Amino acid sequence: MSNQDPVMRRSTLRAAALRVADDVLFPAAAEVDRTGVVPPSHWRALADAGLYGIAAPVEAGGPGLEFGEVTEILEVLVSGCLSTAFTWLQHHGVVISLSRTANPSLRDELLEPTVSGRLRAGVAYAGVVPTPPRMTATRTDDGWIFSGHAPFVSGWGVVDLLQISARDTATDDVIAAILPTADLSTDVRASPVELTAAAATATVSLQVGGLAVPDARVVSRVTLDEFFANQNVGVRLNGTLPFGLVRRCTALLDVAGQAPAARRLRERADEARVTLDSAMNDAAALLAARADAARLALDAVAALVAARGGEALRRSNDAERLFREASFILVAASRPELKDLLVRRFADAPDPR
Structure with a gap:
């Protein structure tokens, strides 16, 4: 799709988003709300339409959309089913992180499958926002130990990858790591959060105790000021x-x-x-x-x-x-x-x- 004329590329993805939102997501939204479960066919429809990679630049295998084109597609999908779209929205932050990372081995491993939607991703960054932070990272010889609490994490049991952010106990820098959710069972305890709306987001509260994070899984390290400066993009996406x-x-x-x-x-x-x-x-x-x-x-x-x-x-x-x-x-x-x-x-x- 990245080889298409830009106007055609935008038209194709926008048409795909409208079709998925109006023909797939909205007709099922009441049932998703009633059952609290997003059907796997929704995730397949998003992947088949090329909508998992909309935030990726051309050089990262994405369509290279303008920011306004990305937000338009997000709006359209939210209008179809909030639970599906909110869970899927978290994925794009991970795609952006991987496309910008200074960790080439992590990018080579994960960027293509996240852009294609073969791997679905979520985020847990709210633990670094308050002071004192809810999530901390302590340096070891070959990585970090993450400990703390992430109160609202969506897509649990749905996403394959989770980007967790924590504050360095020594410098207050923000360390972000991307980990397979299958590897989190030992040191992470998930407690379901019962929501009155968008319950199908599969939102949980995570208690993280002594989670070993090797340097190879770190996607970024920024100062706290840089972290908050970069949050404007996330605020606009949400x-x-x-x-x-x-x-x-x-x-x-x-x-x-x-x-x-x-x-x-x-x-x-x-x-x-x-x-x-x-x-x-x-x-x-x-x-x-x-x-x-x-x-x-x-x-x-x-x-x-x-x-x-x-x-x-x-x-x-x-x-x-x-x-x-x-x-x-x-x-x-x-x-x-x-x-x-x-x-x-x-x-x-x-x-x-």
Whole structure:
């Protein structure tokens, strides 16, 4: 696909994403929500469509999409099934790490199978965000010992690889390693997290005790400042979640005969997207734009519930499920600053600064 004309490449992948979202994921979303299980056929459909490698540059075997093209595809997939898309979204962070790593042997081993989707990957990086960190790394002669807690890790039992980040106890640098999940059973204890929405993400809390990580599995080492500077990309990728929900709600509003409301919500989404993209180099502005997008998603699903009326209270109804998923989007992949922004927005309270 990387040899295609860029316009054709974008068109092909976008068409594939639309087909998978609307013809495969959305028709099964209610059943995925009911059972709490994403069927293996969903992962195969994403891989067959070439959608596991969309974040990889051409030189890494990917399509070399522009960042905006990647986020558009993420939005489309989120509109199909939040559980499937949220689990799949984590994979792209690992692809990006492997495409940029200074560890050539790890890149040669894992990049091609992750780009193709033959290996699925997840991440556990939230343990390094707070101070003191929840996840630490202690240097040994030939590697590291990771210890700590990762409270929300999605895709457990689904992903083949897990990228775990920890803070060096000596320097506070962030060490990230990619490990096969099959090798984690001895030193990692997983406890299921019962979610009211997107339960099929197979989210667990990980307790890590004395996990030996050889240098050969380390994908990156950066200073803490560099780590937080790089988080803007992750914030923007997770910022696709609200827009995916808006896309589905507006489509259902059209069906419900509420086209003017759907049109206005799409206009607001376009405005919010531009604001989010323009804030990529400003962490504070980016979080503010992310909060506004999350609030917009809640507005969109509230409009859908109102349009559907009493039927939206039934557990089998799309509007009821999407309303629960809006609460997931408010807090998923969040951080204290974003939570505070949302609380102030919903309370109509001034910024204390």
